[in-house]
Amino acid sequence: xxxxxxxxxxxxxxxxxxxxxxxxxxxxxxxxxxxxxxxxxxxxxxxxxxxxxxxxxxxxxxxxxxxxxxxxxxxxxxxxxxxxxxxxxxxxxxxxxxxxxxxxxxxxxxxxxxxxxxxxxxxxxxxxxxxxxxxxxxxxxxxxxxxxxxxxxxxxxxxxxxxxxxxxxxxxxxxxxxxxxxxxxxxxxxxxxxxxxxxxxxxxxxxxxxxxxxxxxxxxxxx
Numbered sequence: 001x002x003x004x005x006x007x008x009x010x011x012x013x014x015x016x017x018x019x020x021x022x023x024x025x026x027x028x029x030x031x032x033x034x035x036x037x038x039x040x041x042x043x044x045x046x047x048x049x050x051x052x053x054x055x056x057x058x059x060x061x062x063x064x065x066x067x068x069x070x071x072x073x074x075x076x077x078x079x080x081x082x083x084x085x086x087x088x089x090x091x092x093x094x095x096x097x098x099x100x101x102x103x104x105x106x107x108x109x110x111x112x113x114x115x116x117x118x119x120x121x122x123x124x125x126x127x128x129x130x131x132x133x134x135x136x137x138x139x140x141x142x143x144x145x146x147x148x149x150x151x152x153x154x155x156x157x158x159x160x161x162x163x164x165x166x167x168x169x170x171x172x173x174x175x176x177x178x179x180x181x182x183x184x185x186x187x188x189x190x191x192x193x194x195x196x197x198x199x200x201x202x203x204x205x206x207x208x209x210x211x212x213x214x215x216x217x218x219x220x221x222x223x
Contacts, residue, residue: 007035007036008035009035009045009047010033010035010047011033012033012035012046012047012048012049013033013046013047013048013049013058013061014049014054014057014058015033016028016029016030016033016046016061016065017057017058017060017061019032019033020060020061020064021060028064028065028067028068030046030065030068030069030072033046034046035047048079052087055087056087058089062089062090062091062092063091065089065091065092066089066091066092066094066095067095069092069095070095075194078092078096080092080093082116083116083119083120084115084116084119084120088119090123093120093123093124094123094124094125096124096128097127097128097129097197098128098129098130098131098193098196098197099120099124099128099129099130099131100131100132100133100154100189100193101113101116101117101120101130101131101132101133101151102132102133102134102135103132103133103134103135104134104135104137104138105134105135105136105137105138105139105140105141105142105144105145106137106138106139106140107139109138110140110145110148110149113149114149117130117149117151129193129196129197130151131151131152131153131154131192131196132145132149132151132152132153132154133153133154133155133156133157133189134153134155134156134157135156135157135158135159136156136157136158136159137159142156154189154192154193154196155185155186155188155189155192156185157182157185157186157189158181158182158185160180160181160182162174163177163180163182163183164182
């Protein structure tokens with residue numbers, strides 16, 4: 001993402017963790033470690049660590065970061081990498097409104113997904129949406145994945161290495177990139193996630209005979 005940044009990437013997550021160590025009782029200075037990646041200021045990045053040996057040092061940061069991200073005014077997308085190991089940021093999973101596992105429908109990846117999904121299920125809150133994003137480069141269908149993994153498929157992405165490299169490696173996009181099947185499918189995933197999170201946060205609908213009694217409560221419900 002370096003060519004899309006408007007300034008240096010800065011110290012990122014590791015720097016935030018060191019600041020949290022130094023000021024344990026102060027408010028987490030999250031805003032100071034975010035880097036804008038688009039001109040309109042709507043999208044900012046807190047980049048992760050390059051050296052996996054630094055992961056153990058971030059353990060004390062996760063509860064405070066989860067609290068700060070939950071209170072953030074806007075949508076937060078966190079890439080947690082492979083979950084299920086000792087370095088998994090469990091507090092972020094607990095705070096998430098939705099968790100999406102990305103995988104290819106191959107025997108090896110589906111087999112590896114099973115214990116990781118169990119690890120996720122054991123920590124996410126009961127109202128969180130859990131789903132799959134499938135890259136169509138394998139032998140299993142979305143229906144087979146739903147049956148085997150018992151998790152809904154929220155989106156299917158085409159296997160399009162040239163377009164994917166625009167997002168992963170900063171490759172030069174072709175003229176039709178913004179209207180490509182990959183981008184259209186990513187937008188579908190975004191809409192489905194937004195809808196799922198909104199629906200899970202909405203208060204339950206009152207029975208018809210209780211609508212009048214519940215009106216004042218509904219008017220004061222959190223937005």
